[in-house]
Amino acid sequence: MKKILILLILCVFTVSTMNVLAESECPCYDGDPCTSDICLQQPFSDDICIYPPKCDDGSKCTIDTCNSENGECTNTPINCDDGNICTIDSCNPDTGECVNEQVDCDDENICTIDSCSPNTGNCINEHINCDDENPYTTDSCDLDTGECIYECPHNCDDGDSCTIDTCGDQSCIHSSKCDDSNACTTDSCDSLTGDCSNEIAVFCDDNDFTTFDYCDPVTGECVYDEIGCFSPLDCPAVSGQCKIRTCLNNKCGISNLHGTNCDDGNSCTGPDKCDTGECKGENLPYGTSCGQNHYCLNGMCVEKGDCSDQEDACTQCNFIAMSNQGNPICNCHDLDCDDNNPCTIEICDQDTGCVYEDKCDDGNLATEDSCDPEDGTCSHFFTGNCDDGNSCTTDDWIPQVSPGIGGYCINVDIDCDDNDPCTQNTCDPEIGCVYPPKNCNDGKPYTEDLCDSGTCINELITCDDENPCTEDIWDEENHICRNIAYDCGEGFMCNANTGECEKESNGTEGEIPEFTTIAAVGLLMFAGVFVVLKRKK
Structure with a gap:
């Protein structure tokens, strides 16, 4: 710091000892009219010539030029116009850079949108559009928050999270929150959370490969559009090794393969070939190995000697020994349910086994059924009893014309329609x-x-009792209307015509007070009694 200070002192001393000569006396004249020729004479050294620009005005915001013929200066301000009428254009005198500041159109109103017109440069302060397109609400903007307010003359909050509450003319409108306007869905709402559920209610599948199936959201009906094509690649993919997609006359179709090699995924069948669109193979011989410790049996791969996994009650399995290998494997066959009774129908249930049903039961209440145990011949004798124990059906019957002909019950549903649309039949x-x-x-x-x-x-429910002297409110807790009389204070009463509190009348305005009337009647009665007593004397 001291060294810098010493250098500055020396420089000042040096300059102060120099003599500046006039331009005409200066031996440094360069003949250029656009420079200032300055000659600095020094007492102890040679003179110094300097040639500063003549036209430099010291401003960074001007472009300085000099006429080389006459030395006239021109100091042109820098053009900072950005062509935007909504900016204030200026030059920074410190840096010489242009500054284009946006016109300040802020009106300090949070409920307006402030902007500058690019055509005129004037500020535009447009009010926020708070119109909710509901003619029954009063729309305004909150000057503190800038949020729109929609005031309704009715309290429309029904406390139901599943409704959209809007303001109507004379009352509130409570519409379903979860209605997706789709006739193909069932709309529901969780009353606790207000969450919507729109589950598909109509499923459309005609099991036709060549149609595009969907539900019309307007009508709720299924639509099956035919799929057009130019080649088989335009058609939906098909499942199965033995079916291919086709395109004939711009219509998609399916063709079944026959005789083509395929694999049915069963190691106990073979060789596998396509047969009318299905992969089929012949059962391999008993005992053919289909894996470690496994053998083929009736086209199935089973574990050696294990018959315990047969869950079908209609199949009986036992062990057999294969002569070619000597390994015991399961031998299964259908359960024989023949009970040698011509009067029964033998059925095998996969869960329970053999079931025997009455062969001659004709399901007719009006007949008594019997069976000949020798040949199984059925007989049905008419009894006339058609009561099926159901009050919702008729117990009519057709009488027997001759033995073995006629005699049938008619148990049809009765008509419960009472022609009242407001009842459930x-x-x-x-x-x-x-x-x-x-x-x-x-x-x-x-x-x-x-x-x-x-x-x-x-x-x-309207709680208005048409009495202007009561406050009509709905008691939400007890679910009843309450009509509370206005309290006008002592000495005042409510005018039943206007609903306004007025001073009570004192009887001096043409009306006889009630107590005065009673007193007068009492005096008249007393006078009458007095006259009667006097006459008796």
């Missing part, structure tokens, strides 16, 4: 027709649930 097998009212309950305590010609109407 149902039948109880114990008591017959019942007509419970149609359930129009929407689960909301503040609505009156009615049925009109089969249509449910859920009207909002």
Whole structure:
């Protein structure tokens, strides 16, 4: 720091001792009219010539030029115009760089959108659009938050997370939150969380490979559009080794292969060939090895000597010894259910085994069935008893014309229609027709649930008792209306016509007070009694 200070002092001393000569006296004249020719004479050394530009005005925001013929200076300001009418253009005197500041259009109103017009340069302060397109709400903007406010003259919050509450003309509108306007789905809502579920209700599959199946969201009906094609590659893929897709006359189809090699995935069949679209193979001989300690039996690969895994009650298995290998394997055959009874039908149930059903049961209540044990001939004798124990069916019968002909019960469902669309027509097998009212309950305590010609109407309960001197409110806790009289204070009463509190009348304005009338009647009665007593004397 000291060294720098000493150098500065020396420089000042040196310059202060120099003599600056006029340009005409200067031996440094360069003949250039655009330079200032300065000659500095030094007392102890040679003179120094300097040629600073003549036209430098010391401003970084101008372009300095000099006329080389006459030495005239031109100091042109830097052009900082960015062509944007919405900016303020200037030059930074320290750096010489252009500064283009955006016009400040902020009106300090959070409810306006502030911008600058690119055509005029004027500020535009446009109010935020808070129109909810509902003519029954008062729309405004909160000057503190900038958020839109939609005020409704009714309190439309029904406390139900599954409804969208909107403001109507005379009442609120509560529409389903989860309606996806798709007739192919079943819409439901979780009343606790308000979460929607739109499950597919209509499944469309005609099992036709050549159609595109879908449900029309407007009608809820299935549509089966034919798939067009130009080549088999345009058609949907097919499953199976023995089927190929085809395209004939621009229509997709399936062709079955026959005789083509295939693999049915069964090591106990072979050789496998395509047969009418299916892969089939002949069962390999008993005992053919199909894996370690496994052998083929009836086209199945089974473990040597293990018959315990046969879960089919209609199959009996036992061990046999193969002569070619001597290894015991399972030999299975169908269970024989023949009971040698011509009056039974023998059936084998895979779960329980043999089942024997009555061969001659004709299912007719009006007949008594019998069977000849010798040849199994059935006989049906008419009894006339057609009561099936069901109050929802008729117990009619067709009488027997001759032995063995006729005599049938007619048990058909009775008609329970009461022609009232506001009832549910149902039948109880114990008591017959019942007509419970149609359930129009929407689960909301503040609505009156009615049925009109089969249509449910859920009207909002109005608590207005048409008395302007009461405050009409809905008691949410007890689900009842309350009409609370206004308290006008001592000496005041509520005018039943206007609903305004007024001073109580004191009887001096043309009306006879009640107590005055009573007193007058009492005096008249007293006078009458007095006259009667006086006459008796």
